[in-house]
Amino acid sequence: MNIGQASANCGLxxxxxRYYEDIGLILPDRTxxxxxxxxxxxxxxxxxxxxxxGLGFTIEDCRTLLSLYEDTDRASADVKxxxxxxxxxxxxxxxxxxxxxxxxxxxxxKCHGDDRPNCPILQxxxxxNTTSGC
Amino acid sequence: MNIGQASANCGLxxxxxRYYEDIGLILPDRTxxxxxxxxxxxxxxxxxxxxxxGLGFTIEDCRTLLSLYEDTDRASADVKxxxxxxxxxxxxxxxxxxxxxxxxxxxxxKCHGDDRPNCPILQxxxxxNTTSGC
DNA sequence: ATATGGCTTCCAGTGACTGTAACGTCAAGG
DNA sequence: CCTTGACGTTACAGTCACTGGAAGCCATAT
Numbered sequence: 001m002n003i004g005q006a007s008a009n010c011g012l013x014x015x016x017x018r019y020y021e022d023i024g025l026i027l028p029d030r031t032x033x034x035x036x037x038x039x040x041x042x043x044x045x046x047x048x049x050x051x052x053x054g055l056g057f058t059i060e061d062c063r064t065l066l067s068l069y070e071d072t073d074r075a076s077a078d079v080k081x082x083x084x085x086x087x088x089x090x091x092x093x094x095x096x097x098x099x100x101x102x103x104x105x106x107x108x109x110k111c112h113g114d115d116r117p118n119c120p121i122l123q124x125x126x127x128x129n130t131t132s133g134c
Numbered sequence: 135m136n137i138g139q140a141s142a143n144c145g146l147x148x149x150x151x152r153y154y155e156d157i158g159l160i161l162p163d164r165t166x167x168x169x170x171x172x173x174x175x176x177x178x179x180x181x182x183x184x185x186x187x188g189l190g191f192t193i194e195d196c197r198t199l200l201s202l203y204e205d206t207d208r209a210s211a212d213v214k215x216x217x218x219x220x221x222x223x224x225x226x227x228x229x230x231x232x233x234x235x236x237x238x239x240x241x242x243x244k245c246h247g248d249d250r251p252n253c254p255i256l257q258x259x260x261x262x263n264t265t266s267g268c
Numbered sequence: 269a270t271a272t273g274g275c276t277t278c279c280a281g282t283g284a285c286t287g288t289a290a291c292g293t294c295a296a297g298g
Numbered sequence: 299c300c301t302t303g304a305c306g307t308t309a310c311a312g313t314c315a316c317t318g319g320a321a322g323c324c325a326t327a328t
Binding site for chain 1 (some may be wrong): 286
């Protein structure tokens with residue numbers, strides 16, 4: 001299977017698949033004309049990578065997960081530990097974003113948003129008193 | 135004020151401040167010995183940048199916000215529009231992360247996490263049926 | 269005189285792609 | 299046989315916002 005077909009099947013851009021080969025995540029065969037040739041096994045791996053990346057695992061996490069996936073003797077505890085760690089990072093990021101959201105929407109609420117120059121958002125960013133005037 | 139002091143005051147690493155100068159966000163004076171010299175005005179700008187970045191605005195957003203901040207004739211509507219757009223992006227990211235969190239924690243819940251190789255997390259990533267066995 | 273710590277510049281690396289250029293290959297149509 | 303267009307190949311540069319490190323200058327205390 002050519003890279004275009006593979007890309008359509010797994011949802012990853014062809015460029016990304018080539019990049020994954022570059023960094024050794026996947027090693028497709030080659031046909032006589034030099035085209036990459038993806039087998040069913042390769043497609044499984046690509047789908048795996050697509051899902052793992054979609055869940056926010058880093059490339060290095062994916063490399064580890066792939067090797068665990070291929071190691072039929074792995075302990076599921078290892079995978080679970082990685083997933084838990086990743087969940088922690090996700091929670092952390094969500095909280096960060098929520099804090100930004102809270103602060104910024106507070107500022108937005110205070111801003112009438114008209115043609116006048118007085119702007120509580122800029123005042124807030126400048127560290128000034130945002131409760132004044134607006 | 136030297137860069138070290140400036141860094142301590144605004145919370146941005148000295149390296150970052152130098153980078154901001156590189157890309158033209160801030161233009162400190164120089165003393166005779168070649169050291170950067172930050173005035174009160176510069177410090178206000180740095181604090182502004184620190185807060186804006188802390189709220190997740192991109193560097194280019196910050197550049198625009200700074201210029202709006204310095205333009206006493208700006209319309210607050212312009213700022214509000216930028217902030218709203220940014221809030222949308224924040225919400226979008228939060229939703230993305232929450233979707234990852236939901237999927238991944240579902241998989242984690244299904245995984246007993248012991249020494250046995252059977253692992254619903256990997257099965258889920260592989261696209262297999264995760265409701266089996268575990 | 270020296271040790272230290274802070275300052276300077278410049279260059280390279282990060283993560284995970286993405287864009288672009290320049291070229292080779294393949295199947296279909298004229 | 300030739301062309302066209304879609305697909306494939308490589309290699310290199312660019313993205314974003316820093317961050318690390320090397321090599322050297324400056325200031326102060328001992």
